[in-house]
Amino acid sequence: MVQADAGAMPPSTTTTTAPKEKLTTSDGRSLKTALRQAERRRRIAAFLLVAPLLFFILTFFVFPIAQMMWRSVDNPQVVRALPNTLEALSGWDGRDLPPEEVFAALHADFVADSERPRREQAMGPLGVRLNYELSAARGAISRTARQAPNFEAPFRDAFTDAHRLWGDPALWRVIQREGRALTSAYYVAALDRQFDEFGNIELRDENRRIYISLFIRTILLSVAITFLTFLLGFPIAYYLSILPMRYANLLMICVLLPFWTSLLVRTSAWIVLLQQQGVINSTLVGLGIIGDDSRLSMIYNMTGTIVAMTHILLPFMVLPLYSVMRTIPPSYMRAAKSLGATPSTAFRRVYFPQTLPGIGAGGVLVFIISIGYYITPALVGGQSGRMISNEIARHMQQSLNWGLAAALGTMLLVGVLVLYWLYNRLVGADSLKLG
Amino acid sequence: MSANGTDGFVVFDKVQKSYDGESLVVKDLNLSVAKGEFLTMLGPSGSGKTTCLMMLAGFETATNGEIMLDGRPINSIPPHKRGIGMVFQNYALFPHMSVGENLSFPLEVRGMGKSVREQKIKRALDMVQMGAFASRRPAQLSGGQQQRIALARALVFEPEVVLMDEPLGALDKQLREHMQFEITRLAHDLGITTVYVTHDQTEALTMSDNVAVFDDGRIQQLAPPDKLYEEPENSFVAQFIGENNTLDGRIKEIRGEHCVVELDNGEMIDARPVNVTKAGERTRVSIRPERVESNPERLHPDAHLIKAEVVEFIYMGDVFRTRLKVAGNENFIMKSRNAPDQVRHKPGSTIEIGWLPKDCRALDMPS
Numbered sequence: 163m164v165q166a167d168a169g170a171m172p173p174s175t176t177t178t179t180a181p182k183e184k185l186t187t188s189d190g191r192s193l194k195t196a197l198r199q200a201e202r203r204r205r206i207a208a209f210l211l212v213a214p215l216l217f218f219i220l221t222f223f224v225f226p227i228a229q230m231m232w233r234s235v236d237n238p239q240v241v242r243a244l245p246n247t248l249e250a251l252s253g254w255d256g257r258d259l260p261p262e263e264v265f266a267a268l269h270a271d272f273v274a275d276s277e278r279p280r281r282e283q284a285m286g287p288l289g290v291r292l293n294y295e296l297s298a299a300r301g302a303i304s305r306t307a308r309q310a311p312n313f314e315a316p317f318r319d320a321f322t323d324a325h326r327l328w329g330d331p332a333l334w335r336v337i338q339r340e341g342r343a344l345t346s347a348y349y350v351a352a353l354d355r356q357f358d359e360f361g362n363i364e365l366r367d368e369n370r371r372i373y374i375s376l377f378i379r380t381i382l383l384s385v386a387i388t389f390l391t392f393l394l395g396f397p398i399a400y401y402l403s404i405l406p407m408r409y410a411n412l413l414m415i416c417v418l419l420p421f422w423t424s425l426l427v428r429t430s431a432w433i434v435l436l437q438q439q440g441v442i443n444s445t446l447v448g449l450g451i452i453g454d455d456s457r458l459s460m461i462y463n464m465t466g467t468i469v470a471m472t473h474i475l476l477p478f479m480v481l482p483l484y485s486v487m488r489t490i491p492p493s494y495m496r497a498a499k500s501l502g503a504t505p506s507t508a509f510r511r512v513y514f515p516q517t518l519p520g521i522g523a524g525g526v527l528v529f530i531i532s533i534g535y536y537i538t539p540a541l542v543g544g545q546s547g548r549m550i551s552n553e554i555a556r557h558m559q560q561s562l563n564w565g566l567a568a569a570l571g572t573m574l575l576v577g578v579l580v581l582y583w584l585y586n587r588l589v590g591a592d593s594l595k596l597g
Numbered sequence: 598m599s600a601n602g603t604d605g606f607v608v609f610d611k612v613q614k615s616y617d618g619e620s621l622v623v624k625d626l627n628l629s630v631a632k633g634e635f636l637t638m639l640g641p642s643g644s645g646k647t648t649c650l651m652m653l654a655g656f657e658t659a660t661n662g663e664i665m666l667d668g669r670p671i672n673s674i675p676p677h678k679r680g681i682g683m684v685f686q687n688y689a690l691f692p693h694m695s696v697g698e699n700l701s702f703p704l705e706v707r708g709m710g711k712s713v714r715e716q717k718i719k720r721a722l723d724m725v726q727m728g729a730f731a732s733r734r735p736a737q738l739s740g741g742q743q744q745r746i747a748l749a750r751a752l753v754f755e756p757e758v759v760l761m762d763e764p765l766g767a768l769d770k771q772l773r774e775h776m777q778f779e780i781t782r783l784a785h786d787l788g789i790t791t792v793y794v795t796h797d798q799t800e801a802l803t804m805s806d807n808v809a810v811f812d813d814g815r816i817q818q819l820a821p822p823d824k825l826y827e828e829p830e831n832s833f834v835a836q837f838i839g840e841n842n843t844l845d846g847r848i849k850e851i852r853g854e855h856c857v858v859e860l861d862n863g864e865m866i867d868a869r870p871v872n873v874t875k876a877g878e879r880t881r882v883s884i885r886p887e888r889v890e891s892n893p894e895r896l897h898p899d900a901h902l903i904k905a906e907v908v909e910f911i912y913m914g915d916v917f918r919t920r921l922k923v924a925g926n927e928n929f930i931m932k933s934r935n936a937p938d939q940v941r942h943k944p945g946s947t948i949e950i951g952w953l954p955k956d957c958r959a960l961d962m963p964s
Binding site for chain 2: 179494508
């Protein structure tokens with residue numbers, strides 16, 4: 163019989179008859195050029211429309227991130243402060259103390275620095291930088307800097323007298339290693355590793371390892387939070403999607419309330435609710451379910467972080483799920499049932515697979531947001547609920563080790579991008595439905 | 598109406614349905630469908646026909662009354678245990694499954710083995726001439742192809758009853774006509790009892806053994822297509838099915854199969870009384886445009902003649918369509934075949950037209 167619906171066949175035969183010679187307009191210009199000129203105005207208009215945002219993103223997003231990534235390897239301090247010393251150190255084998263001429267060069271560097279205007283002096287930053295690698299190095303530099311201009315030969319003894327650290331080959335190894343414009347030291351530190359005396363990378367002592375376990379905890383917490391938002395969000399999104407529009411909108415406002423409340427207000431509410439003398443504990447004690455001496459600790463620990471962040475991130479799961487579920491017509495479930503599937507089979511095999519783009523989008527959103535979340539863990543997380551972003555913030559604000567903060571931040575960024583790439587490979591980013 | 602009795606394969610017995618507890622969507626429905634019959638529920642939207650179909654499928658519960666399938670009441674049986682195949686308005690093919698997986702689904706949930714499934718799927722696809730498409734996704738198919746797959750999926754598990762909810766509504770005219778033929782052929786070949794819902798009267802007339810015309814939650818008439826068209830039992834059916842000329846008047850006298858109607862302008866015509874009972878009653882008489890004749894030679898000697906003024910003449914190729922003013926009604930249509938001796942009437946001229954009294958049916962006056 164004749165297939166009356168050949169429209170589904172892929173178009174294949176229409177292009178082969180096109181003439182080979184270049185097409186021109188009636189006044190002889192190339193058709194392509196003419197088209198480009200005719201479309202130019204529209205292209206310029208399109209560019210002008212996006213230009214402000216492009217400029218904004220370049221200035222306040224791309225540039226700072228590039229700068230952050232640069233800062234994680236940038237290492238100018240030693241090179242700037244000790245040019246002569248580094249030159250003299252170039253032949254040193256790294257075992258015993260360097261010879262006298264190195265100390266003479268060091269003296270020359272100190273003298274040169276003391277003659278610079280105060281704002282350009284390089285010894286202060288040098289002390290800070292060396293202190294990251296070797297504690298007490300900052301003290302050694304600053305004390306020596308005051309006395310060094312008055313040193314006289316032999317300089318080796320003068321320096322070791324001024325601070326015992328100058329007699330320690332470890333300090334010299336650090337100077338030699340960090341005497342390059344780029345460094346991997348921040349990444350080495352961010353991976354809980356250090357250099358041994360031969361310059362090999364080794365794990366730190368067990369009690370000084372922080373970051374790897376913190377990264378793992380951040381990922382586990384994010385997975386748990388993503389899963390919890392899914393568990394809580396899926397039924398409500400489903401219910402919203404089958405409600406008539408006006409009820410759905412009303413209920414949606416309740417789901418969106420977390421969005422519209424200030425983060426600090428919400429977090430404070432959690433503190434009131436969850437603390438040891440808080441509403442939940444007092445109620446449980448009042449009802450006699452738990453004893454007064456065994457009040458639950460639900461805040462300032464991992465529980466607090468999970469509870470608060472699940473609440474805060476729930477809308478990011480519900481919204482994509484809802485928008486996907488709204489587009490699934492009820493006739494699919496009906497069709498499945500009419501074909502003999504029990505309601506649970508129909509749900510599992512027909513409805514659920516169609517919500518996967520929404521689950522993927524919600525999951526990726528919640529996971530990526532929670533992996534870099536800062537304020538909530540900082541307020542209610544205590545020690546066990548801290549996440550990697552809190553450590554980054556600490557280095558930015560308190561220890562002022564920006565290089566390490568930048569290295570941790572870059573690792574976080576790369577981690578997120580890798581996860582996104584994986585998701586794209588496994589599921590396909592074009593199947594994401596965000597609203 | 599032949600619609601009661603409980604001997605049919607599908608039986609609606611005094612079924613009522615209300616969604617809000619205040620008004621009835623389906624009012625006292627009695628309907629019996631014989632095994633192997635193709636029944637169409639036809640009616641305007643909101644007439645309750647889809648609700649009836651959904652009650653039969655099990656997606657809506659009857660508020661009152663009993664629905665029976667092969668002699669057993671099915672009110673309390675959930676949809677997935679009724680074993681009724683269904684074709685949905687927008688096909689409802691599962692988009693995340695291939696055509697083959699879609700057809701395999703009803704067989705899998707019935708626990709059939711792989712080889713049996715493959716055999717049945719192949720047979721069902723061949724039946725709708727789609728054998729080569731098993732690995733395609735529904736989105737890669739045209740509307741007509743999706744329609745075929747939906748049909749195959751509803752038939753693949755060999756149900757005894759198939760329901761179709763306006764399945765051809767989304768197709769263009771040519772394809773729709775082709776599919777009408779395909780569906781009827783399949784239904785008859787397989788001997789399946791089919792309940793088909795549509796608002797398209799042509800579809801209902803061309804496909805069905807019996808048509809139930811729905812309006813206002815009731816069956817207005819249940820009859821085979823030819824009877825429905827030629828002998829409408831009330832003015833709703835006459836108006837809803839096909840084109841129809843109406844003239845309002847009052848019954849002058851009734852004598853058995855014959856009655857005289859005095860039209861509102863005073864003219865008298867003969868008619869067949871259908872659902873009028875006594876003289877003095879208001880009535881609306883109905884005449885099909887193709888039963889109106891202007892050539893005296895073609896008219897039956899008994900035919901009643903009436904004066905008509907030609908308002909408009911439309912040449913439509915195979916037929917002429919003449920709009921007339923008859924007894925004050927300016928939209929009186931006469932359809933005549935384009936025969937060599939057929940006259941093309943000039944607008945403004947006055948002619949005499951007539952019809953057989955049996956083609957002029959005196960029906961109720963709608964309120």
